[in-house]
Amino acid sequence: MDKKLPPGQFETEKWPILHVGDIYQFNEQTWDFQLFGDVKDMVTLTYKEFMQLPKTVQTVNMHCVTTWSKFGTTFEGIALRDLVKLVELEEDVKYVQIYGYYEGDRFGYSANLPLEALQGEDSLFVYRWKDDHHDWQDLDPKHGFPVRFIPPESFYLWKGTKWASGIRFMKEDEAGFWEEMGYSMTANPFKEERYR
Template sequence: MSIFDAMRRVERLREADRRRQERNLGTGRLPPGQVLTEKFPVLHYGGIPRIDLADWTFEVWGSVEEPLVLDWDAFSALPQTTITADIHCVTRWSKFDTTWTGVAGKDILQLVKIKPEASHVMVHAYGGYTTNLPIEALLDEDVVFAILYDGKPLSPEHGWPMRLVVPRRYFWKSAKWCRGLEFMPHDRRGFWEMYGYHNDGDPWKEERFG
């Protein structure tokens, strides 16, 4: 293959990619400013925490009548829900049709009695990461505390053994290595929110910073 043939091939691939992007924009699935990828980029704050399932717990505390602590066996025995959703990262990549299995957010909320004054949750992760959400965000039907991706256990870089998935927010809200929920009577900013990321993170409104 000559250099000119190679250049023409690259141009054809670029044109095919451009047309694919245009088709996806036409479906209304790609939020503004996003670029579709077939890959699954790995981005997170800090290193990958070393977690022993024998010591793993999921805790719920704060503005609830009784705190809750589940070990891995108890958590993984809860009813499982599978969702397929598009995900959108604040760094401008989007991935369509990702499939996750885990405990639905609404089912987690049913495990505790939330006090009337509670309005928000702080999601806590192993390694010290946090992110905040209004309680109603956990009630969306596509929110899961996932233990499987595409039918297989999560890989460590994608949050093993469990991560939150909140597809309707930028993906930093979908905390990896999730270890608990703190119910709060008022909003409080999480890690990236304190460093300038938008408090809500709606990809359709391009709420990246603010």
């Protein structure tokens, strides 16, 4: 895997923990994952149903807008493209909003992304990871347990929603949590798209 450091970034072997709000307390009995928006029928998955979906293992590079980059972390999770197969999209769906828990609200956090860029094996809803210094381990709560979205490295990591709770499919792009506060809508670290 290539190690190309985006402008303004430094390399770290650690996986720093950054988030706003409280840490979601997982309850398997009440947790579910929703696929909704511009779809023919909404789909709701229980935790058990979600974890029975096909698994993908992929090694990715992560770049945080706070200037750190971590290379070569391997994740296991559910590819976004496999979740898309569970719904019938309406015509002209080009964007998604990926939601996560924030201050007790299951849709309190969101990140907007173009759907076309998320069709590879590097767009994962992950639940465990490893790297050169750690064997396989579950995400801990501060990293987004039970499920966190990891985007392709062509996006800053704030697009990687922690405590993921659903995907809304959209025909028009809409600002997410950080975008509403002035962060870039496109967030490409190689173009240093940090802010609008």
